[in-house]
Amino acid sequence: AQSVTQLGSHVSVSEGALVLLRCNYSSSVPPYLFWYVQYPNQGLQLLLKYTSAATLVKGINGFEAEFKKSETSFHLTKPSAHMSDAAEYFCAVSAGAAGNKLTFGGGTRVLVKP
Amino acid sequence: EPEVTQTPSHQVTQMGQEVILRCVPISNHLYFYWYRQILGQKVEFLVSFYNNEISEKSEIFDDQFSVERPDGSNFTLKIRSTKLEDSAMYFCASSPTLGWGEAFFGQGTRLTVV
Numbered sequence: 001a002q003s004v005t006q007l008g009s010h011v012s013v014s015e016g017a018l019v020l021l022r023c024n025y026s027s028s029v030p031p032y033l034f035w036y037v038q039y040p041n042q043g044l045q046l047l048l049k050y051t052s053a054a055t056l057v058k059g060i061n062g063f064e065a066e067f068k069k070s071e072t073s074f075h076l077t078k079p080s081a082h083m084s085d086a087a088e089y090f091c092a093v094s095a096g097a098a099g100n101k102l103t104f105g106g107g108t109r110v111l112v113k114p
Numbered sequence: 115e116p117e118v119t120q121t122p123s124h125q126v127t128q129m130g131q132e133v134i135l136r137c138v139p140i141s142n143h144l145y146f147y148w149y150r151q152i153l154g155q156k157v158e159f160l161v162s163f164y165n166n167e168i169s170e171k172s173e174i175f176d177d178q179f180s181v182e183r184p185d186g187s188n189f190t191l192k193i194r195s196t197k198l199e200d201s202a203m204y205f206c207a208s209s210p211t212l213g214w215g216e217a218f219f220g221q222g223t224r225l226t227v228v
Contacts, residue, residue: 034216043118043205044157044219090157094216101147101170102217104157 002027002093004105012111019063019078021108023091026072033074034092034102035065044090050074061085086112116140118220120206126226127196135191135223137206146189147207147217148181150174157205163189196227 007022025031035047048059055067061084065076074091088109092102119138127133139146148160161171163181180192189208193200203224207217 032216036219041221043120043221044207046216046218049216092157101159101162102149102157103159106156 002031002095002103004091004093004103006089006091006105006108008108009106010109010111012113013081014113015083016080019076019081019085019110021076021089021091021110023065023074023076023105024072025074025091025093027093027095029095032094033065033067034094035059035063035074035076036090036092036104037061038088038090038107040087047076047089081110081112083112083114086110116142118206118208118218120204120220120223122223123221124224124226126228129198129227130195133193133196133225135193135204135206135225137189137191137220138187139189139206139208140210140218141187143208143210143218145169145209145217146181146183147209148191149205149207149219150202151205151222152199152202160191193225196225198227201225201227 003026005024033050036044037047038044047063048057050057050067058064063078088107090107091105094100094102121136146163149157151157159172161175162169178194182190203222205222206220209217
């Protein structure tokens with residue numbers, strides 16, 4: 001069984017400040033981890049994925065995430081927030097391999113202040 | 115860039131009516147999924163479909179729900195007799211045969227049952 005917990009349903013950051021979104025997972029098998037972003041009135045877009053290679057994963061739009069097995073975490077960061085980063089971010093876990101379902105966290109809505 | 119497309123974007127239906135939500139997955143993908151997101155809640159897995167049959171379904175996916183790939187391009191979700199609690203955003207997704215479990219999502223259909 002798998003589960004994901006995202007700490008903080010809302011995060012407010014100033015433009016140019018660090019963005020840090022927290023994700024902790026539970027998995028009975030080696031996990032494959034994903035971050036998705038949802039802009040207003042749009043679908044879910046894949047930001048980045050961890051698939052047991054490098055523990056530091058770089059994604060689109062300057063985001064990166066680090067897999068820490070000892071902490072069962074996969075936190076998402078971006079050094080400098082941009083107004084266009086305002087969106088909802090979802091962490092998800094899969095048992096890996098094609099065809100397996102995703103289990104999502106509750107999402108974190110990011111507000112970027114000018 | 116290939117994308118998953120869903121129609122309609124919004125649907126309002128009366129309780130007890132049947133609805134069909136339509137999706138066109140990415141053309142070379144072979145795994146298809148439906149997820150839903152009730153307002154303010156997590157994105158939840160409903161069903162996965164591969165090789166013309168359901169490969170996995172959640173507890174939510176009861177006898178009121180069915181999926182079909184009628185013509186080799188469309189992928190549909192039917193809700194036989196809608197309830198108020200079926201009101202949600204429904205996301206279709208697809209994934210390639212080889213991969214790590216990531217899915218590519220459509221923009222969603224917002225279903226409102228009145």
